[in-house]
Amino acid sequence: MKPARSLLLAAMVATSFLGSTAVIAPAAWSVEERAGDDYPYKGQSGTDKxxxxxxxxxxxxxxxxxxxxxxxxxxxxxxxxxxxxxxxxxxxxxxxxxxxxxxxxxxxxxxxxxxxxxxxxxxxxxxxxxxxxxxxxxxxxxxxxxxxxxxxxxxxxxxxx
The missing domain is CATH 3.90.1720.10 (endopeptidase domain like (from Nostoc punctiforme))
Structure with a gap:
């Protein structure tokens, strides 16, 4: 099971025991939306891989x-x-x-x-x-x-x- 789904399932189980109706689930983001500036060579010079x-x-x-x-x-x-x-x-x-x-x-x-x-x-x-x-x-x-x-x-x- 993917981590996001595991978190959602855990939140749903927890809220059913606590009587709460609010569930906040992580969004399904693309690599780009999550990444932003995920470039591995910040502040470096030379040739990359x-x-x-x-x-x-x-x-x-x-x-x-x-x-x-x-x-x-x-x-x-x-x-x-x-x-x-x-x-x-x-x-x-x-x-x-x-x-x-x-x-x-x-x-x-x-x-x-x-x-x-x-x-x-x-x-x-x-x-x-x-x-x-x-x-x-x-x-x-x-x-x-x-x-x-x-x-x-x-x-x-x-x-x-």
């Missing part, structure tokens, strides 16, 4: 994707090199990964310009109409976590790993 520079957007997105079974090794996935953010959509296409203009939760938003010429990537954590919420590192917050809601037309493309 996926082959990207720590505390940059590519490293954070590799971290978030690893939570969903997508694991980079030496900044490569399916034999293709994913270097700077502005190369990710082309590397994904070469690897046979779907790239298009439609965001979905779990997709990677790609900006081919910006980031000092290196582009930018972010993890899409919510889609609501024409708006998306992205989680990212090193965008508005220097070498740190951020979350923002933007129009879905702002990124160049979306990668669907």
């Amino acid at each position: 996926w082959g990207f520079s720590k505390r940059y957007c590519t490293s954070f997105v590799a971290h978030r994707l690893s939570q969903h079974g997508v694991n980079f090794k030496h900044a490569k996935y399916k034999g293709e090199k994913f270097g700077n953010a502005n190369t990710w959509d082309e590397a994904a296409r070469r690897a046979g990964i779907k790239v298009n203009g439609t965001p979905k939760v779990g997709s990677v938003a790609v900006w081919n310009s910006g980031g000092g010429g290196a582009g930018h990537v972010a993890y899409v954590s919510k889609v609501s109409g024409n708006k998306i919420t992205v989680e990212e590192y090193h965008y508005r917050n220097h070498l740190a976590y951020g979350k923002r809601t933007i129009d879905k037309s702002v990124p160049s493309t979306f990668i669907h790993f």
Whole structure:
């Protein structure tokens, strides 16, 4: 039995003996909703375990994707090199990964310009109409976590790993 269900069952049993009708149950949150800034390399420099520079957007997105079974090794996935953010959509296409203009939760938003010429990537954590919420590192917050809601037309493309 999952811990949340065990807690709910225990609360229900306890309230039946105590005569109370109030039961507070933990919410069923997604990894992203629970996680927020769960990035493991805060305050560190060097190269992460996926082959990207720590505390940059590519490293954070590799971290978030690893939570969903997508694991980079030496900044490569399916034999293709994913270097700077502005190369990710082309590397994904070469690897046979779907790239298009439609965001979905779990997709990677790609900006081919910006980031000092290196582009930018972010993890899409919510889609609501024409708006998306992205989680990212090193965008508005220097070498740190951020979350923002933007129009879905702002990124160049979306990668669907």
